């Protein structure tokens with residue numbers, strides 16, 4: 001199979017497409033023929049090892065000290081089950097699925113193996129593979145963080161970094177729960193976040209949201225909203241959801257929760273099939289839609305990485321991965 005391989009950490013050019021052996025599924029695994037994946041902020045971090053302050057050592061231990069431990073990036077996939085292991089009863093060849101591989105990575109390839117018990121579920125039946133995969137990375141992350149707070153009708157939720165993959169999902173998922181959503185983004189993304197359901201928009205270049213808004217929940221998808229900065233903007237009993245946090249914020253989260261009576265969380269997300277299924281149901285009901293900024297052919301993966309490295313993408317950057325049997329570079333629609 002063809003896979004996008006990186007053998008050293010660095011700029012987009014460290015990634016190259018190579019022919020490598022196709023994996024075979026273990027007894028409890030599913031082999032997926034990948035039709036689409038995304039190039040995400042996690043791929044940027046894993047490829048460059050540029051991470052929030054204090055996390056360089058733990059991340060090096062996880063990803064590899066001298067060279068990448070896993071040579072294929074890509075946290076999410078949409079595709080078709082090609083084969084299943086002997087013990088798998090929940091999926092069958094031909095099933096169309098979406099999956100979150102998380103820290104296992106491996107989605108930037110024509111095939112990947114996933115445990116059948118992992119975060120894998122049926123693809124929304126009203127979406128293409130490209131659309132479906134764009135729901136996954138931001139969707140599971142935003143949903144997991146929102147689940148840690150009380151986000152019900154009338155709750156005031158502020159999303160900092162509202163135009164990225166996680167932010168665009170968070171706006172929609174908080175809106176579905178009946179929240180009043182304030183989006184913090186640049187003026188260029190004002191229309192996008194409003195279309196997704198934001199009730200108010202704050203341009204971060206013009207105003208400091210901590211002085212402009214009082215909220216029940218703040219989700220920080222940028223990494224510039226530590227508890228000491230936003231405490232005054234949070235109502236009593238409110239929650240700070242740190243999607244991006246440095247070591248100091250991670251270590252200080254439980255103490256901040258204890259002393260303030262507010263929820264402060266930076267805990268890692270555990271990806272599950274149940275969580276993914278909830279997103280798929282919302283997508284099929286028309287309540288959660290993909291935001292695709294750009295699509296790239298697999299052959300142009302270095303360009304996709306270059307674009308993600310700008311830090312300016314809106315929603316997802318989708319990678320179309322051609323079938324091994326197709327002569328064209330185009331992936332399925």
Ligand SMILES: NC(=O)c1ccc[n+]([C@@H]2O[C@H](COP(=O)([O-])OP(=O)(O)OC[C@H]3O[C@@H](n4cnc5c(N)ncnc54)[C@H](OP(=O)(O)O)[C@@H]3O)[C@@H](O)[C@H]2O)c1
Pocket residue numbers: 040041042045137138141160161162163164165166167184185186187188189204221222223224242243244268269311312313314315
């Ligand atoms: N904890 C977890 O499990 C987890 C999971 C997923 C992601 N993450 C992390 O969460 C962060 C967000 O992920 P993502 O996928 O949403 O990233 P992304 O899609 O790459 O975010 C890009 C967006 O960020 C916006 N942005 C940049 N600077 C900003 C600022 N100062 N204020 C407001 N918006 C700003 C950009 O808008 P403009 O161009 O308009 O500035 C752009 O639309 C990343 O750091 C990622 O590593 C953590």
